[in-house]
Amino acid sequence: MSPIRLSDLAFTLEAVLDNAFGQKPIWVVAETSDIKNYPDRGYCFLTLVEREDGPSGRHETLAKLDACIWRRNYHTIRDFETATGVAFARNVKLLLLVSVGFSPVYGLRLEILKIDPSYTLGNLERERQEVLDTLVRDYPDLVWLEAGQYITANQLLPRPAVLQRLALIAAPGSDGWRDFRHELAANPYGYTFSVDEYLTQVQGKGAEQAICQQLETIRLSSTPYDAVVLVRGGGSQLDFGSFDTLLMGLTVAGFDIPILAGIGHERNVSITDMMCHQSVKTPTKAAGFLIEHNRQFEESCLRLLDRMGVVARDVLQNAREELDMQTDRLRFVSYNYLRDRHTELTEKAVTIRHLDxxxxxxxxxxxxxxxxxxxxxxxxxxxxxxxxxxxxxxxxxxxx
Incomplete structure (x- = not known):
């Protein structure tokens, strides 16, 4: 057989692929990898992969194709992130509308035309629900459903009247750590807090293990903390995934000190939020919650003080009135007694004079x-x- 030129083969492949897929966008499900994003230029190169769990438990790659997003469709990245709160990053499973293209020079490449955010949101929600179902099914002594609400052992822990001695889990030097400490220190009531810091990674790969390790360190310290405060600044939904895992849910639900979570996510409620003693949206609001909790205790003390003052005044007034009444009664009884004795003495004096x-x-x-x-x-x-x-x-x- 006579050999053919490489260009002839390439042009043939281009014609075949164009005949099969040209001008026919198709939806595919794939996972992102090796992203090279150029926002200032308005295009992005990446690899799309499909994996499955192999016999050894490791992910095996079934397919891998290069893909790109050109300037005309570059807005789809921003649209996806806005709709889902998930960063367009590696290892995210997506539903993509693509067109198949082949260049004799650059080879086979998929052009991404659109990203369906509903698929990603649904996938995230399914994973969250699987975790919640596992917690309720396998750990009924720590997590259970009651009237449609998840109830945990941590939620039912008694909350101290004053939350003052705190264990803080945060990333060192992070905005979340800074906002929480500043808000706590700047409280308008002059409250003081004793805060022991357990600084660690709180987002990204390995964050859940790091946080749980710090919780274990807090537990083993035997320090009588009033509460554990877990804070994290703003970030993407992908960074937020550490708070939606089975390990985090189980550790938080069964922890023996009340956990206050202010993990900086406005869009959704995480599994950690659902399992902890009290959840607020941001580190600043976590500090505000502590200040307001202590303020309520102070106000209750002030109300009791006012009530004691009123009761004391009433008691003193009643005692004064009772004393006045008893004084008048004593004066009346004494007057009558002395008068009667005077009469008796007078009568006796007369009798004595008669008998003289x-x-x-x-x-x-x-x-x-x-x-x-x-x-x-x-x-x-x-x-x-x-x-x-x-x-x-x-x-x-x-x-x-």
Missing amino acids: PANVLRRGYALLLRQGRIVTKAAEVRQSETLQVQLHDGTITVVS
Whole structure:
């Protein structure tokens, strides 16, 4: 067989592919890899791959094709990221509308015309739901459904009246760490917080293992923390994936200290948000939650103080009124008692005056005396005895 020129083969392949696929966009499902993005130039080169789990548990590549996005369709990247919150990055499984092209010089290449965001969102939601179903099914003592809501052991932990001693998990020097510390320090009430920092990676590959390791370190420290605060600044949905894993959900749901999550994601609620004791949207709001929680305790104390003041005033007023009443009663009873005693004394004085021997003698009575002693019985008087008779105006001597 006579050999043919390479260009003839290339042109033949171009004609065959153009006849089969030319002007016929098709939808394909593939995973991104080896992305070379040039936003300033308005185009992007990447590799699309299809993988499956092999017998050894490793991903085996079934297909790999080069692809590109030209300037006219470059907006599809921004449209996809806006719709999903997922960064256009490697290892993202996408539903793509592509056209097949072949160049004798550059070879086979797929041109990406459109990215379907609903596929990615649905895929993420399916993965999240699988994790939630696993938690409820395999760990019913830590996670369960109640009236359509996920309830966890961490959510049911008692919350201290004052949240002051904190363990902070954050990335060192990150915006999330900085925003949280600044908001906590600048609180308008002058509250002080004791914060121990457990700094680590909180996004990207390996973040879930790093965070869980820090939680284990906190648990083993035996420090009586009031709460653990997990914060992370803003980022893409892809960076956020560490908070939607089974490991994170299980660790947070069963942790024995209340966990406050402020992981900087406004779009969706992560599995970590659903499993933790309290979830807020951002690190700043996490600090605000702590300040407001302590403010509510202070206000309750102030209300109790006001109530105690009112009760004390009422008690004192009632006691004063009772004292006044008892004083009036004592004064009235004392007056009547003294008056009655005065009357009795007066009556007794009159009686005593009436019984005074001088007064008795003045009324015509006489006293019979023997040597100055009163004789009261006739049998005591002897015959021819000399006695004295005491009268009102003098004494006379008589012989019996």
